Each structure stands twice: as C-alpha cells, then as structure tokens.
Amino acid sequence: MTKHDSDTIAAIHRELHSHLPSEPALRAKALESLLVEKGMIDPAAVDAWVGAYSEDIGPKNGARIVARCWIDPDLKQRMLDDAARAVKELGYEQSHLIAVENTPDVHNLVVCTLCSCYPTALLGMPPNWYKMAAYRSRAVRDPLGVLAEFGVALDEQVEIRVWDSTAELRYIVIPQRPAGTDGWDEAALASLVTRNAMIGTERDLSARAAADT
Amino acid sequence: MDGIHDLGGRQGFGEIDVDESDEQFHEPWEARVRGIVNAMSGAADWNLDWFRHCRELLDPADYLSRPYFDQWVQTYCAMLVNSEVATVEELASGKSVAPVSGMPAPMRAAAVKSARPGAKRYDREIDVGPAYSVNDSVRAKSHGIPGHTRLPAYVRGHAGQILRHHGAHVFPDANALGEKRFEHLYTVGFPSSELWAEAQRQNATVYLNLWESYLEPL
Structure with a gap:
C-alpha cells in the first residue's frame, strides 16, 4: 500500500542517495536486475521498447505530420481545431494535443517549466536541454534570449506565444513552409522539418538543408 | 510544493546547451x-x-x-x-x-x-459545468500549495485571460494523493508584461493550462 506522504518520500530519497551504487549505469542495472527477480519486468519487453525507440518512435513522425499539413491546408486546419483527432487520421495517438502555427507575425515556443512534458508519441524523447534548468527557467521569462542562443532572431513586430505544458495537453509547433518547395512530395518536405522547429527553438527552415544532407 | 522543480522564471542557470545531437538517448x-x-x-x-x-x-x-x-x-x-x-x-x-x-x-x-502510451486519456465528463468561459479575466491564486500541484509560482497572483476550455481533467493535486477527482481545465494567457518587470515585448504572452480551483474571478 502506498503512503502518499511527501516527508516520507524525501527521507527515502536521502537514504537511497547514500546506499545505491555510485554510478548511474550501475543504479539502473541494479534496478533492472531486481525487477526481473521480482517478476515485475520481462527483459524481452524492455529490449522491445529499446528497439521501438530506435526505429519507430522519434521526431520523424512529427515531421511527417507537418509535411502533410503543408501539402493539405484542410488537414492543417483540422490540426489547429482538434490536433488529437487530426493525428489519429494519420495513424498516431496523442490523446490530448494542441497544434500551434508559426506565421510571419507569430512565433510559438513550447516548454514544460515543472518537469519535461513533451509529445513523445509524435516527437520521441525530448532533447536534454528541454529537460534542464536553463531552458525551463528562461523560456517563459527570456524567450528572446533563449531564441538568440538557438540562432533565431525575431523581427520587432513578431508576436511571441510561449506555451507552458502544465497539464496532460501536449504541444506541437507547425513551422512555416520554406520557400522554394512548391511541388515537393511528403517525404522531401518531411526531411526539412527538424525536432527543434516543432518545439519552436528553430524558426526558418530551409529548402537547402535537404539538398545538403 | 515550492520545490526546486518549479523553475519558471528562476534566474542564474546560464546558457542552454544548444549543440546537442539528435540521438534520443546519449547512453x-x-x-x-x-x-x-x-x-x-x-x-x-x-x-x-x-x-x-x-x-x-x-x-x-x-x-x-x-x-x-x-x-x-x-x-x-x-x-x-x-x-x-x-x-x-x-x-x-x-x-x-x-x-x-x-x-x-x-x-x-x-x-x-x-x-x-499516448492514447491514455485524462479527461472525463462531469456533472458540474465550467465556472469560466472563453475571454473571461481571471487571477491565479496567490498562495502556494504544500503537496503536488501544477500551478507554477511565477503566475501566482497574476491576471490572465481564458483562451480555451478543455473539459474536466484529472486534478493533479488530488491524484498525487491517490484520490481521483476531475476539474475543469483551461488554457490561460498571461501577458509577459503582467508577469515580468523586464518583459521584452508588449506582444508576448505566456499560456498555461490551469485547473479551475487554481483560479479566481477578476
């Protein structure tokens, strides 16, 4: 039976701090071994998840959704109206999802100041910086400074919308379609869409990026 | 709880490591x-x-x-x-x-x-209607909450406006105590100039998703 008591957990953390193995990899190994012995994990299922993250789960899913939105304005509108339903049409499940669109006059930036909430089903694992104190503390207060560090300079008139993911609603930014991509197919367009552009720490995607890679 | 995790607006953490590779796991x-x-x-x-x-x-x-x-x-x-x-x-x-x-x-x-995993739902229909409508002005409550909460310190006591209503979602403060309760959830926009003395632009807004009991009418 779980005792939902903050002081008890804090005391257990202090005890664990001084008793667990000294290296993170060793702590993880001990946890896994113990859970296997207790019958609480099937190591083959852990292997299967590791495989899924390296093959199926990642930002290429979000990139494909963005590319489809660029090709199909009706789909983009459905994304903005009800993103969870729209991504389901494309075979993805993110039950509580909001899509926000960058335009010449609007820039969107996504953060989770309290932990690291992220649309994992569409973008995979968040980058480390998304989980660290510098980004989480500054995105809501110093968005221009944050963007500058990522090499993004916004024109004076551009409105900034910062989205703090404080509930089970996840966000995906639909970046602007780069110039010079008329007639490109979904795969070619998707190859231009970066993870950072879907978080909002990149703004101007370039048609040249695909040609260079 | 007013813990170390509540990082929004804290200062002194320095630059962001922007040159991280695209790998999902580094080890x-x-x-x-x-x-x-x-x-x-x-x-x-x-x-x-x-x-x-x-x-x-x-x-x-x-x-x-x-x-x-x-x-x-x-x-x-x-x-x-x-x-x-x-x-x-x-x-x-x-x-x-x-x-x-x-x-x-x-x-x-x-x-x-x-x-x-993304298919899990956290919302539910409840009998009580929402207290606020889109465009209503609200104030985030000013007191801290001792246990788990999703009301960050940096918006407490500040005025904002309801952008969207999302129906009722499981209330985190109670859920963290093992108690399932559902409350109306809203996206609330706070002008940056309302939150920060040194706000960089007039046309900047910070949006948070906040449960009804975190808010009071303005």
Whole structure:
C-alpha cells in the first residue's frame, strides 16, 4: 500500500542517495536486475521498447505530420481545431494535443517549466536541454534570449506565444513552409522539418538543408 | 510544493546547451531505463502525478545535477520502497530477498508493438459545468500549495485571460494523493508584461493550462 506522504518520500530519497551504487549505469542495472527477480519486468519487453525507440518512435513522425499539413491546408486546419483527432487520421495517438502555427507575425515556443512534458508519441524523447534548468527557467521569462542562443532572431513586430505544458495537453509547433518547395512530395518536405522547429527553438527552415544532407 | 522543480522564471542557470545531437538517448543505460519504465508493472495506486511528486522530492542538489534518467531510477526506487515492494538493500544489491505478491503481470514483448502510451486519456465528463468561459479575466491564486500541484509560482497572483476550455481533467493535486477527482481545465494567457518587470515585448504572452480551483474571478 502506498503512503502518499511527501516527508516520507524525501527521507527515502536521502537514504537511497547514500546506499545505491555510485554510478548511474550501475543504479539502473541494479534496478533492472531486481525487477526481473521480482517478476515485475520481462527483459524481452524492455529490449522491445529499446528497439521501438530506435526505429519507430522519434521526431520523424512529427515531421511527417507537418509535411502533410503543408501539402493539405484542410488537414492543417483540422490540426489547429482538434490536433488529437487530426493525428489519429494519420495513424498516431496523442490523446490530448494542441497544434500551434508559426506565421510571419507569430512565433510559438513550447516548454514544460515543472518537469519535461513533451509529445513523445509524435516527437520521441525530448532533447536534454528541454529537460534542464536553463531552458525551463528562461523560456517563459527570456524567450528572446533563449531564441538568440538557438540562432533565431525575431523581427520587432513578431508576436511571441510561449506555451507552458502544465497539464496532460501536449504541444506541437507547425513551422512555416520554406520557400522554394512548391511541388515537393511528403517525404522531401518531411526531411526539412527538424525536432527543434516543432518545439519552436528553430524558426526558418530551409529548402537547402535537404539538398545538403 | 515550492520545490526546486518549479523553475519558471528562476534566474542564474546560464546558457542552454544548444549543440546537442539528435540521438534520443546519449547512453545505453538511458534507453534501458526508458524501456524498464514502459514495461514494468507497478502498484495499483501509482499514477503519473504521484511519480512527478516523488521526483520533485529528490534532494534539490540531485534534482539539478543528476542525469534525467538517473532521476527516474531514483524516483522509482523511492516509490518501490515507499510501497513496500522493495527495500533499500535490495535496490542497492539488485538481489531480491523477499518475493512480491499482488502485482499485475508485467508487459510482454509481443505487446510492445501495439502499445500506444499516448492514447491514455485524462479527461472525463462531469456533472458540474465550467465556472469560466472563453475571454473571461481571471487571477491565479496567490498562495502556494504544500503537496503536488501544477500551478507554477511565477503566475501566482497574476491576471490572465481564458483562451480555451478543455473539459474536466484529472486534478493533479488530488491524484498525487491517490484520490481521483476531475476539474475543469483551461488554457490561460498571461501577458509577459503582467508577469515580468523586464518583459521584452508588449506582444508576448505566456499560456498555461490551469485547473479551475487554481483560479479566481477578476
């Protein structure tokens, strides 16, 4: 039976701090071994998840959704109206999802100041910086400074919308379609869409990026 | 709780490491931990908000300095000890001394392909109607909340406007205590100039998703 008591957990953390193995990899190994012995994990299922993250789960899913939105304005509108339903049409499940669109006059930036909430089903694992104190503390207060560090300079008139993911609603930014991509197919367009552009720490995607890679 | 995790607007953390590679995991053990957490069975009274609260209760120095997935390891270790599923000694050695009973069977490898973690829903229809409508002006409550909460300190006492209503979602403050309650959830926009004396632009807004009891009418 779980005792939902903050002081008890804090005391257990202090005890664990001084008793667990000294290296993170060793702590993880001990946890896994113990859970296997207790019958609480099937190591083959852990292997299967590791495989899924390296093959199926990642930002290429979000990139494909963005590319489809660029090709199909009706789909983009459905994304903005009800993103969870729209991504389901494309075979993805993110039950509580909001899509926000960058335009010449609007820039969107996504953060989770309290932990690291992220649309994992569409973008995979968040980058480390998304989980660290510098980004989480500054995105809501110093968005221009944050963007500058990522090499993004916004024109004076551009409105900034910062989205703090404080509930089970996840966000995906639909970046602007780069110039010079008329007639490109979904795969070619998707190859231009970066993870950072879907978080909002990149703004101007370039048609040249695909040609260079 | 006014813990170290509530980072919005805190200062002094320096520059962002923007040159990170696109790899989802930087060390093999990190991928392993992600897989363990997805695949493990757990006590019936665990939930996401309880996990979040247990992570918030890490020693503040550990919270800021330990690798992210290492924090997950320690958080699950603390939950296992607290729920009397494992002892500190067992977690330190990786060797089980006593069997556990009453745990659901863990996920099998064959189930991973069709698992859809993003499909879980946190909303529910409730009998009570929403207290606020789109465009209403509201103020975030000014007092802190001792346990788990999703009302960040940086908006407390500040005025904002309702942008969207999302129906009723599970209320984190109660969920972290093992109590399922549903409350109306809203996206509330706060002008940056309302939040920060040094706000950089007039046309900047910070949006948060806040539960009804975090708000009062303005």
